[in-house]
Amino acid sequence: MKTISSVVENYIKSKPFLLNGLTLGIVNLTSLARIIQHDLEHEMEKEVKQGAIVMALKRLSEELDFRINHKIEKTLKGMGEITVRSSLINYNFPINPRVLNRQADFLTEISSLKDIFYTSSRGVNETNLIVSESISDILEKHFDDEKWLMKTDKLASITVKLPKDNIGTPGLFYFVFQRLAWDGINITEVISTNFEITIVVSEEHIDSAFKVIKDLKKV
Structure with a gap:
């Protein structure tokens, strides 16, 4: 079953620049939700509220910041000579x-x-x-x-x-x-x-x- 969170995550993962912007915290989530709302509704085949998209984006940005940056930071700290x-x-x-x-x-x-x-x-x-x-x-x-x-x-x-x-x-x-x-x-x-x-x-x-x-x- 498709959820707003899973659809939002798949959409963002297909857009590398958006993914990077989210992890850096430089994207206006309300504006982004408004821009991608039509695509998400088409994917889910039903109406999706902007507020729900914003919440999904907020959770995703926090998770991505840990999942991506934490792993990269750990690897970088292990660099040798x-x-x-x-x-x-x-x-x-x-x-x-x-x-x-x-x-x-x-x-x-x-x-x-x-x-x-x-x-x-x-x-x-x-x-x-x-x-x-x-x-x-x-x-x-x-x-x-x-x-x-x-x-x-x-x-x-x-x-x-x-x-x-x-x-x-x-x-x-x-x-x-x-x-x-x-x-x-x-x-x-x-x-x-x-x-x-x-x-x-x-x-x-x-x-x-x-x-x-x-x-x-x-x-």
Whole structure:
């Protein structure tokens, strides 16, 4: 049996921006109830009073604030060490059969080098390679007859160790990216594994980004 509470919750969950606004307490519940009243009545196939919708929204916002924020806060407090690297370069290549072979040769040459940064990500049509500036000449040697789509230098990265329960925490990355966006920090690249996330930004934003990430543990 459909109840006003269940219908309101399903409706709000389908609207990420409303969901976020409710958890932050910045949505006028009376105005929202008036806006969504027609949709809820259509879903329930009967008349629904605005006052009942407001009460359902109020209960939902309180529950969501605990369910979402409490779990995210707990995960953020469990974050491990934060590693910062600067002087990085991002190379963006179109995918073709040669790129993977050149990448393998490049990895073989740098395998014995220490204190360098290297990561790659492959999409449907493009491959990104991000490396320390100190080994960019080696990379360009192996890719000398490949034309990159874009080369971006003066980048820096922040790598954060995540607790094991991050995998079961919905909205964790959204929360992190939202805080960075609020501070006007543009993310160039995101690389993640099960228990690590690396965020690549311009060097001019690295200090601000580091402060945002570090302060997340105090949320």
